[in-house]
Amino acid sequence: MMKIAILGLGTVGGGVLKLLQKVNEARTDSKIDITHVLARDIKDETLDLTGIIVTDDVDEILNSDIQLIVEVLGGVDFPYAVQRKALERGIHVVTANKDMLALHLNELAQIANQHQAQIGYEASCGGGIPIIQPLQYSLNANKINKVMGILNGTTNYILTKMADEQCEYQEALAQAQALGYAEKDPTNDIEGDDAARKIAILSRLAFKVNIPLERVEVRGISQVDQQDIQLAQENGFTLKLLGKSRQVVDAISISVEPVLLPTTHSLANVKLEKNAIFIEGDAVGQTMFYGPGAGSSETASAVVSDILFIEKFGFTGNLTTQESGHFTKSITDHRYYIRLEEDMSLLKERLTAMNIKYQLWQNDEITAVLTATISEPTFKALTQELTLAAYYQIEGE
Amino acid sequence: MMKIAILGLGTVGGGVLKLLQKVNEARTDSKIDITHVLARDIKDETLDLTGIIVTDDVDEILNSDIQLIVEVLGGVDFPYAVQRKALERGIHVVTANKDMLALHLNELAQIANQHQAQIGYEASCGGGIPIIQPLQYSLNANKINKVMGILNGTTNYILTKMADEQCEYQEALAQAQALGYAEKDPTNDIEGDDAARKIAILSRLAFKVNIPLERVEVRGISQVDQQDIQLAQENGFTLKLLGKSRQVVDAISISVEPVLLPTTHSLANVKLEKNAIFIEGDAVGQTMFYGPGAGSSETASAVVSDILFIEKFGFTGNLTTQESGHFTKSITDHRYYIRLEEDMSLLKERLTAMNIKYQLWQNDEITAVLTATISEPTFKALTQELTLAAYYQIEGE
Numbered sequence: 133m134m135k136i137a138i139l140g141l142g143t144v145g146g147g148v149l150k151l152l153q154k155v156n157e158a159r160t161d162s163k164i165d166i167t168h169v170l171a172r173d174i175k176d177e178t179l180d181l182t183g184i185i186v187t188d189d190v191d192e193i194l195n196s197d198i199q200l201i202v203e204v205l206g207g208v209d210f211p212y213a214v215q216r217k218a219l220e221r222g223i224h225v226v227t228a229n230k231d232m233l234a235l236h237l238n239e240l241a242q243i244a245n246q247h248q249a250q251i252g253y254e255a256s257c258g259g260g261i262p263i264i265q266p267l268q269y270s271l272n273a274n275k276i277n278k279v280m281g282i283l284n285g286t287t288n289y290i291l292t293k294m295a296d297e298q299c300e301y302q303e304a305l306a307q308a309q310a311l312g313y314a315e316k317d318p319t320n321d322i323e324g325d326d327a328a329r330k331i332a333i334l335s336r337l338a339f340k341v342n343i344p345l346e347r348v349e350v351r352g353i354s355q356v357d358q359q360d361i362q363l364a365q366e367n368g369f370t371l372k373l374l375g376k377s378r379q380v381v382d383a384i385s386i387s388v389e390p391v392l393l394p395t396t397h398s399l400a401n402v403k404l405e406k407n408a409i410f411i412e413g414d415a416v417g418q419t420m421f422y423g424p425g426a427g428s429s430e431t432a433s434a435v436v437s438d439i440l441f442i443e444k445f446g447f448t449g450n451l452t453t454q455e456s457g458h459f460t461k462s463i464t465d466h467r468y469y470i471r472l473e474e475d476m477s478l479l480k481e482r483l484t485a486m487n488i489k490y491q492l493w494q495n496d497e498i499t500a501v502l503t504a505t506i507s508e509p510t511f512k513a514l515t516q517e518l519t520l521a522a523y524y525q526i527e528g529e
Numbered sequence: 530m531m532k533i534a535i536l537g538l539g540t541v542g543g544g545v546l547k548l549l550q551k552v553n554e555a556r557t558d559s560k561i562d563i564t565h566v567l568a569r570d571i572k573d574e575t576l577d578l579t580g581i582i583v584t585d586d587v588d589e590i591l592n593s594d595i596q597l598i599v600e601v602l603g604g605v606d607f608p609y610a611v612q613r614k615a616l617e618r619g620i621h622v623v624t625a626n627k628d629m630l631a632l633h634l635n636e637l638a639q640i641a642n643q644h645q646a647q648i649g650y651e652a653s654c655g656g657g658i659p660i661i662q663p664l665q666y667s668l669n670a671n672k673i674n675k676v677m678g679i680l681n682g683t684t685n686y687i688l689t690k691m692a693d694e695q696c697e698y699q700e701a702l703a704q705a706q707a708l709g710y711a712e713k714d715p716t717n718d719i720e721g722d723d724a725a726r727k728i729a730i731l732s733r734l735a736f737k738v739n740i741p742l743e744r745v746e747v748r749g750i751s752q753v754d755q756q757d758i759q760l761a762q763e764n765g766f767t768l769k770l771l772g773k774s775r776q777v778v779d780a781i782s783i784s785v786e787p788v789l790l791p792t793t794h795s796l797a798n799v800k801l802e803k804n805a806i807f808i809e810g811d812a813v814g815q816t817m818f819y820g821p822g823a824g825s826s827e828t829a830s831a832v833v834s835d836i837l838f839i840e841k842f843g844f845t846g847n848l849t850t851q852e853s854g855h856f857t858k859s860i861t862d863h864r865y866y867i868r869l870e871e872d873m874s875l876l877k878e879r880l881t882a883m884n885i886k887y888q889l890w891q892n893d894e895i896t897a898v899l900t901a902t903i904s905e906p907t908f909k910a911l912t913q914e915l916t917l918a919a920y921y922q923i924e925g926e
Binding site: 151154155158254260261262265266269270271272273274275396398401402403413414415416417418419420421422423424427429430432433434436437440441444445448 | 548551552555651657658659662663666667668669670671672793795798799800810811812813814815816817818819820821824826827829830831833834837838841842845
């Protein structure tokens with residue numbers, strides 16, 4: 133009977149408690165013993181805390197004979213300190229805390245390995261979608277070349293509304309807030325920071341190298357214009373905010389940015405608040421994992437799968453990584469969608485001068501250019517001193 | 530150093546050999562030792578068999594100190610006998626052999642458990658797509674309600690061509706044959722038998738009950754008419770051959786049949802030879818796993834992941850199952866697409882008499898009816914004594 137504590141009883145913590153109790157109910161053999169919960173005040177009256185010690189003193193929990201803590205507190209510094217302390221005592225940790233992991237996972241993994249403690253973080257990326265375990269155990273015969281994901285439900289909801297219902301950005305954001313998909317201060321989601329943490333965590337696991345968070349180039353969706361979405365759609369492309377990374381030899385390109393995908397691409401059809409992660413491996417080719425990126429019972433599904441895995445297998449070893457070669461966007465060539473504030477003639481002249489083929493896309497509202505495949509440095513040279521109204525890489529071709 | 534043998538050096542076996550050698554090359558620590566290969570004549574000259582005993586005597590392999598066999602022979606009786614013998618000696622088995630597993634997995638799992646041997650069968654369903662391991666380890670906090678999959682690349686290729694390029698069935702089949710996606714005698718794929726085996730294996734694992742293969746109701750695509758595909762598309766639906774199963778309390782509905790999905794459904798956008806499996810769990814909600822359903826290195830990706838899992842964890846226990854309550858299609862209600870050979874007036878009269886609402890779909894070529902949601906027995910009663918030209922359940926709403 134494994135003794136565990138749940139640290140944090142918010143949306144995810146409450147979901148974990150309920151799901152564990154359900155799993156226990158269905159079991160005829162040994163149950164999972166939830167001995168402690170770390171919480172100040174418990175707002176959710178549907179939670180059954182019978183036989184569970186509720187405390188706001190984390191040391192009371194870490195000093196007990198607890199074997200595993202579920203850290204679903206949110207924040208960075210306190211969770212980091214708590215996880216570190218737990219791992220140093222050989223206590224397993226299961227967490228959904230992407231903000232903290234994106235900064236400290238490698239260090240924590242080293243500490244954990246020294247003390248034969250396991251870190252489970254299936255819930256940190258893609259909510260309920262199985263992705264960490266499949267990368268670790270199902271695609272492990274592959275060298276992973278590419279990871280691309282719709283990793284943030286808020287922005288995907290907004291972009292879906294803008295595309296399918298011709299909403300303006302502000303209106304779509306307000307809808308997302310009304311439905312609880314976006315927070316009052318949506319900066320973290322909208323500006324791509326949330327997705328950046330997730331693509332950093334996934335890419336570290338996929339490529340087995342350090343991914344310092346500051347190396348992820350981030351561009352959010354607050355500048356996205358309805359008109360570009362419509363023009364792209366008319367030409368068979370869908371705008372999505374992707375976390376994406378690619379490894380070529382020892383160079384890594386990693387970013388979060390809005391890109392255009394062919395409407396037939398599997399990621400293009402991931403709608404509203406749903407998430408999906410696309411993985412390309414040298415043996416398996418292209419795979420995709422789709423599902424709920426957030427939610428109480430959905431995220432709990434991932435958290436509890438980690439708990440059950442650790443219950444069955446105990447310490448199985450945590451991946452630790454080293455520095456990679458270098459980070460550069462210039463390893464990936466793309467077609468580019470470009471629209472200028474000013475008249476397009478200067479851009480056209482340059483394209484011709486640089487011998488870059490292009491298509492013109494236009495409708496009643498706007499005109500844009502779709503270039504042939506060029507490198508990132510070429511794109512930079514091409515658009516130097518021009519005022520760009522919008523530019524997007526074409527992905528997934 | 531785990532000693533393994535590969536039984537069969539066809540497309541998949543050759544892929545497994547190559548991928549294992551690649552995995553070994555990348556390793557600095559203990560390698561996987563491929564000691565034997567079972568093969569009569571080796572056609573593929575790109576295979577490196579240095580240091581490997583090639584034999585056509587399976588007992589020579591089973592009598593050696595082998596620890597794991599990879600069975601990728603094809604067929605049923607001989608592979609069954611070999612796997613049984615291996616498991617009785619405590620030798621682990623990794624296999625892609627769905628035809629055999631759909632008949633014998635439960636019995637083999639019991640034998641394996643008695644002898645602490647593990648059976649890995651990730652490659653048996655959905656080729657390279659991680660689905661068996663995610664069901665076992667990532668979605669295991671869920672009660673699975675529903676499994677739906679595009680589990681056969683041949684038929685999906687044909688239906689995609691018929692939908693997107695307005696090919697007739699025979700023409701699309703010929704194309705699939707020319708590209709090697711369909712065999713000369715395509716019966717097994719076309720008539721749904723291949724998909725039936727896969728949905729039986731997946732549903733057994735998902736619902737944890739026996740699924741006798743003969744309880745899977747099977748209808749293939751050889752009768753599918755181009756005209757119905759077009760009419761459905763005009764109304765926002767895509768025709769797909771799905772293996773699908775559902776559990777409600779102790780009753781199971783399981784079938785392989787062409788169904789209509791909303792074009793926005795994630796499975797509707799799985800094109801050509803690709804496969805995808807949609808899983809619905811009570812905690813996670815809807816998830817989907819997408820990727821290659823066949824291919825040499827693709828399937829090898831799944832086989833080798835099983836080998837690596839067994840290398841790391843050894844015997845972890847095989848699921849054994851009991852009889853379920855009962856099999857019935859009447860637990861699932863659907864809307865139905867119905868087209869008659871004769872004039873539609875009799876059907877319309879009956880619909881009105883039975884108080885079933887319906888829409889009329891028509892174009893220049895044909896007229897069909899889309900009913901409101903009705904039960905399977907109601908559908909049977911409704912269409913009794915009528916000559917149906919086409920009927921399809923609407924799924925995924």
